[in-house]
Amino acid sequence: MSVRQIVLDEFIIQKEKDFPYATGELSALLRDIGVAAKIVNREVNRAGLGDILGQHGSDNVQGEAQQKLDVLANNTFINSLKTSGMCAGIASEEDEDIICIDEDGHKSHYVVTMDPLDGSSNIDVNVSIGTIFSIYRRLSTKCPCTHEDFLQPGRQQVAAGYVIYGSSTMLVYTTGKGVNGFTLDPTIGEFYLSHPDIKIPAKGSIYSINQGSYTKFPKGVQAYLDYCLGIDGTNPKPYSLRYIGSMVADLHRNLIKGGIFIYPSTDDAPKGKLRLLYECNPMAFIVEQAGGKATDGKRNILDLKPEKLHERTPIFIGNTEMVEKAEALLAQYDQATV
Ligand code: AHG
Ligand code: MN
Numbered sequence: 001m002s003v004r005q006i007v008l009d010e011f012i013i014q015k016e017k018d019f020p021y022a023t024g025e026l027s028a029l030l031r032d033i034g035v036a037a038k039i040v041n042r043e044v045n046r047a048g049l050g051d052i053l054g055q056h057g058s059d060n061v062q063g064e065a066q067q068k069l070d071v072l073a074n075n076t077f078i079n080s081l082k083t084s085g086m087c088a089g090i091a092s093e094e095d096e097d098i099i100c101i102d103e104d105g106h107k108s109h110y111v112v113t114m115d116p117l118d119g120s121s122n123i124d125v126n127v128s129i130g131t132i133f134s135i136y137r138r139l140s141t142k143c144p145c146t147h148e149d150f151l152q153p154g155r156q157q158v159a160a161g162y163v164i165y166g167s168s169t170m171l172v173y174t175t176g177k178g179v180n181g182f183t184l185d186p187t188i189g190e191f192y193l194s195h196p197d198i199k200i201p202a203k204g205s206i207y208s209i210n211q212g213s214y215t216k217f218p219k220g221v222q223a224y225l226d227y228c229l230g231i232d233g234t235n236p237k238p239y240s241l242r243y244i245g246s247m248v249a250d251l252h253r254n255l256i257k258g259g260i261f262i263y264p265s266t267d268d269a270p271k272g273k274l275r276l277l278y279e280c281n282p283m284a285f286i287v288e289q290a291g292g293k294a295t296d297g298k299r300n301i302l303d304l305k306p307e308k309l310h311e312r313t314p315i316f317i318g319n320t321e322m323v324e325k326a327e328a329l330l331a332q333y334d335q336a337t338v
């Protein structure tokens, strides 16, 4: 009789030994996230049947119309993180300020940042969406938690991950010792280890960017796209463009197949669109752990010191070779304008 695959909760507990001072808090937090992911997955899978498609009728702090599933996913993750008392506070895309959970004086050591539902524009059209999360050890020692607990460079992340609600539902996470992916078996409600020790392929041939905004991109980004397309004559094998419009799904594909995902600055948005704390940092941690790289064009994403909860940054993330080629072309154009 063959041995069955390990499930997420077993794996999390086995990995506790990697942390010499582990108290089980981080494991409990990751377990809470796994439970919330299953609940959101249930709602996503029946999204066309109930009254959960469409707009919620409210805007989030960035002025974006909230979808019903944005609100549902946010509430689900918050409630789940509150359950075990292992989370001191949450910073969410959907909430203007931090949510402090530790009011009763319980001494939890961790805070969580999250994009509860990534790819909102794809909800109503049955295209893959996701959840992104990141866990930091808090700096403050007293309750409630403070903004400083959240405004730490991505390098300080203790764990980060995403859930992709796709052709199957997967949870992919890292605690800084490689990246592992788990696929949900919906018939028994367990995440099984299906993608151990994920490494991004050394060579990639996919680029992912909203190319419709080409004319608004900086000259260096345009030059890199011309390279990808093979129009500048230096790329013997032009790349394939694949862009879904859900960062989680676009990056998951590129992580498995090799590729680069870019959300650059534009004329209208000099800091790009994606948020440092709960989109770029967690994805950068995962991709770096898988052997890839993430920069804002010059600086490693994980070294940026956040100043605001909802701050944005341009991002070039994926296969190291491709990211470095993009950086080289950006640098050439920077030089040209000095
Ligand atoms: P969110 O749904 O959490 O607001 O994130 C959407 C983001 C990201 O997932 C995606 O990469 C990007 O928006 C797509 O933006 P464009 O439509 O400008 O390409
Ligand atoms: Mn998002």
Ligand code: MN
Pocket: 070, 093, 115, 116, 117, 118, 119, 120
């Ligand atoms: Mn979102």
